[in-house]
Amino acid sequence: MWLGGLVVKPAHLRVEPVDIDVGCDVVFLNPHDAERLGIVAGSRVSVVCGGRGLGALAAVNPSVEAGKAAISRGLLKKLDECSSVEVYPLDLPPSFDAFKRRLEGKKLDAGDYKRFISDIVSGFYDDAQIAAFLVSQLHHKLSEEELGYLIRAMVETGEVVSFGEPVYDEHSIGGVPGNSKVALLVVPTVASKGLLIPKTSSRAITSPAGTADTMEVLARVTFSAEEIHEMALKARGLIVWGGALNLAPADDIFVRIERRIGIDPPAQMVASILAKKLAMSVSRLVIDIPVGRGAKVEDEKEATSLASMFLSQASRLGVTMRVALTFGGEPIGFAVGPALEAQEALETLIKGDGPPGLIEKACSLAGLVFELGGVAPRGRGYSLACELLRSGAAYSKFREIIEVQEGDPDVKPDDIRLASRQFTLESPRDGVVTSIDNVAITLAAKAAGAPDDKSAGIKLHVKTGYRVRKGDPLLTIYASNDARLHEAIRIIEEYNAVMIEGVIVKLLP
Missing domain, CATH: 3.40.1030.10 (Nucleoside phosphorylase/phosphoribosyltransferase catalytic domain)
Known part of the structure; x- marks a missing residue:
């Protein structure tokens, strides 16, 4: 079993489930256990149960009883609800050499991608390392062969749902x-x-x-x-x-x-x-x-x-x-x-x-x-x-x-709740809508709270080519609080999200 290159005396820790969600898998250890195992708070560790190890973030908390490992629910589920685990410090994932070669722009083979993706799924890479892999693709493009290897590795490290007919x-x-x-x-x-x-x-x-x-x-x-x-x-x-x-x-x-x-x-x-x-x-x-x-x-x-x-x-x-x-x-x-x-x-x-x-x-x-x-x-x-x-x-x-899908089939459009704070942008002049800026609308809708706040967003009242008069509504912003609403308004105005041009461009003479 890979233990990050470190030899640590095994120690079985009793599992204590903890209801906490910090966006990643976490194991909380007593300070004495952490010191004994050579684990530093904030480092990645391997949590082993039944011969299978998964990566997690280590946290140290004196309220955790010595001899116990407080494990987040998500990680415990992946470990099949183990009652005891072993925890080891992680050094570098087994596929780290392939990871470094990818960052340098070198091509990887099918085996490299299978090991790398398997280690990612097992939690042996942190977010910064995964982000580096993603950014590397902007500078060193994947070859057709590599892309195929990556796709197959992504499929093979998970389940496949079969239906027995064309999908x-x-x-x-x-x-x-x-x-x-x-x-x-x-x-x-x-x-x-x-x-x-x-x-x-x-x-x-x-x-x-x-x-x-x-x-x-x-x-x-x-x-x-x-x-x-x-x-x-x-x-x-x-x-x-x-x-x-x-x-x-x-x-x-x-x-x-x-x-x-x-x-x-x-x-x-x-x-x-x-x-x-x-x-x-x-x-x-x-x-x-x-x-x-x-x-x-x-x-x-x-x-x-x-x-x-x-x-x-x-x-x-x-x-x-x-x-x-x-x-x-x-x-x-x-x-x-x-x-x-x-x-x-x-x-x-x-x-x-x-x-x-x-x-x-x-x-x-x-x-x-x-x-x-x-x-x-x-x-x-x-x-x-x-x-x-x-x-x-x-x-x-x-x-x-x-x-x-357990929804209400009789739901009507008016039943859908929209955010309570609203602002309507009006046309500053008579004219024709010549463009609606995708970037501005996207940024403003996100500033208003979407998609995390499902009730937030933007409703357009015009499309490109529409004739408008001064004071006609162009769009309405929906947000759940004033701070979000004001930020969305600022973006709409700064980007000039809806362009209105006069019909007459020039008069002669």
Whole structure:
């Protein structure tokens, strides 16, 4: 057993569960035990039970009885509720040599990635080291072979859910405010034709809402793999959070750290998406890459390069895929933030109609899934999807999905709670809306509290091309307290989030 290169006399410590959540696995030790074992507060340790070791953060507390280890609930669950453990100081993980070579830009092989990802999942790397690995991808790009090794390693270190039939999915790389609600239209539309689409979604990384954040406004999104298997076969469609499952668990670690440092490296994005899809046995997949100013991908050349990366890996992994480059130059629909987006998606499904951009995108993506599944011939999927949305079939299926996910299928848009503090930005002049800044809307919505505060966000009253008069509402900010509201207002004004230009540019003579 690896003990970080240190020889320490084994000592069995009785386990004392502790209800504490500091965002990582922690073991609390009595100062005398810590000194005897050579463990320093704040260092990483290996907690061993039944021959299996997991990494954790060491904390020293005199209130812990000597001979005991107070272990956080999350770590104890991973250790299968052990009654006693051994705790050893950690030096460097076994895969540390591979880790250093990756930081230097050297290529790793399949074995390197398997050991490295296994050590990450076991908790042997801290957040700073994992962040360094993620940042390294911005400076030393992964080769196609390395990316394939990384994806397979991420899948192999977790569980795989099998359904015994073809599994479909649609996934957007995100990066455009208001985009998280699209899946709430696509999934029930696809499922209404009988295709199996158990969508596992992430929470927001750099945006004001992830699909899981938005769906959670309407229904529970945290389930076990066994529950998901049963629910998916019953409803044919789900929208759940993938982070609660042991599916490609390294991805959940990567996403948590990416969110904290505000990056989403392209290769890691591809690895994260495809690893999660493979873990759900997805074999037919539509990828959406929004393109436009202020999106993750700002030009078509970059989007085409990213699409090629997806298609190349899909070919290697046996996934049938189509990639759609979609308009991402301004927010999707009018709502930004979990509650506001859930409200807009629900309104659209109930009416069978909604913001043109939202309808266009949802029908296009659902249509591509239909074409992959042979439900519609190539080029005819869009019209079928729009018909299902207009007819109410998609809404009927969405009600089933909400119910199976333990939500209220009778929920109405007005039932959704929005933050109590509001501010409406008005047009300073007559004119035409010439642009809406994605970056400004994203930053302001996050400053208002989204996605952690699901009731916070921004509701737009205009889109590019709208004519406005002085005093007309442009957008409304929702926040739960004045401090957040004022910060969001400051960002909107500083960035000039909504540009209004006069109709007359010049008079002659």
